Amino acid sequence: MVKNAKQAPKAKAFATAEPKAKEASKSDSFDVPAAFTQAPSSLKSFLEPLSPKRIYLLHIDNHPPSFKLQIFLAHLAINIVIVAFILYRIYTGLYTYPDIFTALVGGDSPAKIDTSASSWGFLSSTIAWRTFNFLLDYFLATLFLPWPVRYLLGPARCRLAVGFQSAEIIVRYSREWSESLQPGTWIRDDEAAMKERVIPAILPLRLQNTGYLLIDADWDVDWDAIVKAHQLVKSEKLKIEDFQTSVLVHGGPSKGWLMWRVDDEATVASGEGLPSAARDRIVAFKDKLTDLGKEDLFYRWVEIIQYESTHPGGFTPERQRSAMLEVRELFEKEGVDFDQFWKDIGGMEGVSL
Known part of the structure; x- marks a missing residue:
């Protein structure tokens, strides 16, 4: 009887631990949005030192070496x-x-x-x-x-290793705000994080700044990762094209690193691959906003349409309405008459990005 009494607490402890294990397994089980795919195995050596609690942004800085x-x-x-x-x-x-x-x-x-x-x-x-x-x-x-101290350990050490090149890999990581995000599931459930912090950081107008000038309240530059990326390219284990504009997030133990390869807005802006009528409307759209001094609205529109269209199920009518409401709100904040602007360019129906 005494022996059984001593074993009882252990059984109880085991019983209370089981739901936690199931809860952890459940939190790691989620549907990955179509925008994200499993990071290629070729990036394994680059991804290993990265923190799963951070979000990483990749892009290639093409500013002239003299400017850098x-x-x-x-x-x-x-x-x-x-x-x-x-x-x-x-x-x-x-x-x-x-x-x-x-x-x-x-x-x-x-x-x-x-x-x-x-x-x-x-x-x-x-x-x-x-x-x-x-x-x-x-x-x-x-x-x-x-x-x-940070300058010597960061930019100075990075420049000694990488030098000044015409095409440089830039790696940014999220600051402390990302630690509160639920691993993996936030990319599906927390659209505010994507639309307010992630997407604005990868807009073409934002990337017009060279890497060092992209440090802000939400993002810092990972100098160690930049050195590592250039070493892998130099050793021909990876190509510089592998680091085109992308978003990296960790989806938990079962999903691993997930990657969103952001489409090249330069291709979209030129209308490459689209029918001539659709291409002409995109060019007119961009040119009119440029004349108004609101070119950033064009790229923001591109990002919204692309992001909404990469969700599971495609660019459904519901998502189209959601995107148009968001675009309307952006236009109004910038003082642009949305209805009149849309009327002047003949609308964008039939234009798929």
């Missing part, structure tokens, strides 16, 4: 100024802080103040000046010192 060099030198100059100022503060601190510390412990020091013989004005100005210097050095150490 200018951007690099500009940021290099900024970091040199920061380092020089920090070294200056360290130099002055070697003569200031020991004296202040000696005065605090009661020793004889040039920083010691005779409060009984000093005016309130002198005391207050001295305290204010020293407080200012303490705060300045604190912010230099906590906010500005990490900048040159």
Whole structure:
């Protein structure tokens, strides 16, 4: 009887653990949207070091090497100024802080103040000046010192390994906001993340900036992954075309890495592969928005149509209405009369991207 009583808690613990295992298995079981496919096995060595909690964006930076060099030198100059100022503060601190510390412990020091013989004005100005210097050095150490450190370990080390090339692979990763997303299922259920953070980051107008200038509140550049990608291309294990504009997400243990290869908007913009009438309407659509100074709306429209059409079941009437409502809202936010604009270009019916 005693033996059975001791075994009971173990049985109970096993029973409570089983639903959790089923729940985990259930969360990893989901229908992958048609936009995403299994990442090719050829990318395995590139994908292995990546974090499953992050979303990764790939694209090829075709800016001239001279332009990339200018951007690099500009940021290099900024970091040199920061380092020089920090070294200056360290130099002055070697003569200031020991004296202040000696005065605090009661020793004889040039920083010691005779409060009984000093005016309130002198005391207050001295305290204010020293407080200012303490705060300045604190912010230099906590906010500005990490900048040159990250610069040396990131862009500088990457440039030493990759150099300045006419076609460079850029790898970006999502910041902390992606950690709260449910692995895999968010690409189907959380359209806000796709439409507000992922898609805007891969728009052609956004990619007109060179890699280093794409760092923002939502995305950072993975310099290690860039070096790794170029090494794989250099060793001919992969081709640079394998890193065309794409979105990488991890779908959990059963799905692994999933990839959305974003269509080339340049092909869409030219209407290549479409009937001449449809191509003419796309060109007219783009040209009219360009004349209005709203060219970004054209590329946003392309992304919306492409994204909606890649869902399971295709570009259904319901998704067409949803896309048109979103496009209308975008136009209105930009101050463009949607109905009149659509009427002027004769509509886009029959145009499939």
